[in-house]
Amino acid sequence: MEFLQQLRLSELNKGASTGVNWIDSSAEPFSTSSPVDGKLIGRVMGSDREAYEQVVSKSIIAAKLWAKWPAPKRGEIVRQVGEALRTYKEPLGKLVSYEMGKSLQEGYGEVQEMIDICDFAVGLSRQLYGLTMHSERPLHRMYEQWHPLGVVGIISAFNFPVAVWSWNAALAWVCGNTTIWKPSEKTPLCGIAIQHIVADVFEKNQVPEGVNCLVQGGREVGEWLSHDARIPLISATGSTRMGKALNAVVAARLGKTILELGGNNAIIISKEADLDMALIGAVFGAVGTAGQRCTTTRRLIIHETAYEIFKLKLAKAYTQLRIGNPLDANNHVGPLIDTDAVNSYLASIAKCKEQGGNFIVDGGIITGAGYESGCYVKPCIAEVTNEMDIVQQETFAPILYLMKYNNLDEAIAMQNNVPQGLSSAIMTLHMREAELFLSASGSDCGIANVNIGTSGAEIGGAFGGEKETGGGRESGSDAWKAYMRRQTNTINWGNSLPLAQGIQFDL
Numbered sequence: 001m002e003f004l005q006q007l008r009l010s011e012l013n014k015g016a017s018t019g020v021n022w023i024d025s026s027a028e029p030f031s032t033s034s035p036v037d038g039k040l041i042g043r044v045m046g047s048d049r050e051a052y053e054q055v056v057s058k059s060i061i062a063a064k065l066w067a068k069w070p071a072p073k074r075g076e077i078v079r080q081v082g083e084a085l086r087t088y089k090e091p092l093g094k095l096v097s098y099e100m101g102k103s104l105q106e107g108y109g110e111v112q113e114m115i116d117i118c119d120f121a122v123g124l125s126r127q128l129y130g131l132t133m134h135s136e137r138p139l140h141r142m143y144e145q146w147h148p149l150g151v152v153g154i155i156s157a158f159n160f161p162v163a164v165w166s167w168n169a170a171l172a173w174v175c176g177n178t179t180i181w182k183p184s185e186k187t188p189l190c191g192i193a194i195q196h197i198v199a200d201v202f203e204k205n206q207v208p209e210g211v212n213c214l215v216q217g218g219r220e221v222g223e224w225l226s227h228d229a230r231i232p233l234i235s236a237t238g239s240t241r242m243g244k245a246l247n248a249v250v251a252a253r254l255g256k257t258i259l260e261l262g263g264n265n266a267i268i269i270s271k272e273a274d275l276d277m278a279l280i281g282a283v284f285g286a287v288g289t290a291g292q293r294c295t296t297t298r299r300l301i302i303h304e305t306a307y308e309i310f311k312l313k314l315a316k317a318y319t320q321l322r323i324g325n326p327l328d329a330n331n332h333v334g335p336l337i338d339t340d341a342v343n344s345y346l347a348s349i350a351k352c353k354e355q356g357g358n359f360i361v362d363g364g365i366i367t368g369a370g371y372e373s374g375c376y377v378k379p380c381i382a383e384v385t386n387e388m389d390i391v392q393q394e395t396f397a398p399i400l401y402l403m404k405y406n407n408l409d410e411a412i413a414m415q416n417n418v419p420q421g422l423s424s425a426i427m428t429l430h431m432r433e434a435e436l437f438l439s440a441s442g443s444d445c446g447i448a449n450v451n452i453g454t455s456g457a458e459i460g461g462a463f464g465g466e467k468e469t470g471g472g473r474e475s476g477s478d479a480w481k482a483y484m485r486r487q488t489n490t491i492n493w494g495n496s497l498p499l500a501q502g503i504q505f506d507l
Helices: 002-006 049-066 071-087 089-100 104-124 163-174 188-204 219-227 240-252 275-291 307-319 339-354 408-416 431-438 479-483
Strands: 029-033 040-045 140-148 151-155 178-182 212-215 233-237 256-260 265-269 297-303 358-361 380-383 399-405 423-427 447-450 484-492
Touching (some): 029 188, 040 188, 049 151, 049 178, 049 212, 071 089, 071 104, 071 163, 071 188, 089 104, 104 163, 151 219, 163 178, 163 479, 178 219, 219 233, 233 240, 240 256, 265 408, 275 399, 275 423, 297 307, 307 380, 339 358, 408 431, 423 431, 431 447
Parallel strands (some): 151 178, 178 212, 265 297, 380 399, 423 447
Antiparallel strands (some): 029 040, 140 484
């Protein structure tokens, strides 16, 4: 396809890169196929341990050089990366859509997120502020400053194959760190395409080799990163099970983590809601990216007086969904990532039925012309209770659970009574309901919205969640602090040495 050629996806026989240079590897190659049509896109070489060691060594050397560049100059490089992404937005968006399976508009939207975070990071490069404090000792000045950590490891998931990497990389770079990225083995071509784009910008500006590195491979590469004491911070996106294992390893070496893990997100639909507005938020939240977002809407908690009418609206809206090739902009829903995801979807439907769930919109695999990959499924809706075991779990598929509530305290308790704590929303025109939902007695999630859905986030706000979602924050606000170390400084500019707390120590 033309967009593959535009992105120069030729370096498939080497498993790692330190920039413009690619490193040979003896690891076994692995295949990447499109869930859109089931066709093999290419076979990609993984990184062996020797290639990995070369990458880490180069990145450590580069970190010492890169940290000496003034932060605004680092920001200028990131600005140019954003400009390059604007140039490649169309082919890169198509690659994201074809390799991952999300709709073309969502593919373009993901590249736009990358552009937006570059813009944010450019401004941030002049705002890495510390505080000044008044000393209790005369003729002393106290202040704090922030320094780069060194090398940042980034492990990303298939569902956002490029955007989440950029949230980390753009901030890490302006903070003076180098990055080593392990893309998902399910979307390796996206990683290769980004490596080419960034390498061109870096080479043009004589950025030290090793500031932006790539290591391809599966679980073992992620384990190398997490065990490596030379890498002070690991930012990882994936399942809660993966995050728990990684966190234990990194914590054992007293390293730092940013974890973006599972979500089991709910929208509370009040009797005071604008139901037409709520319908749009609920449907997009539930079926966008075929339910494969960590912020996907998985539960609707609906006031009992609005329940029946909203259920009918929802079922009618689902009949209007167009499911098919995501490169066709007329389609709303593309495929799941692979047949393993399809099997998980089917198993969850079966468990829901076993536990008493009543499906008002049935699921199932879609077959026939245009669906040969076997990865296309029907978004479905089930009436359930929040206590069902299957409802407590995250299924990365378009399965939506409906339940009733009587009063808002009950609804908030239902929403919070799951292990995950990423995104949440309430649909209401009642100010007191909105404020209660946003209060300390309300949603326990990292993201809480009013009159918008759970899915999607702007880069200006910090992104992340609580409980089994991991507690990390990426993207906007002061998330940059996670990529730096804080240092408190005291300068004595007088001609004596008074001690703190009035201690006397006379010689």
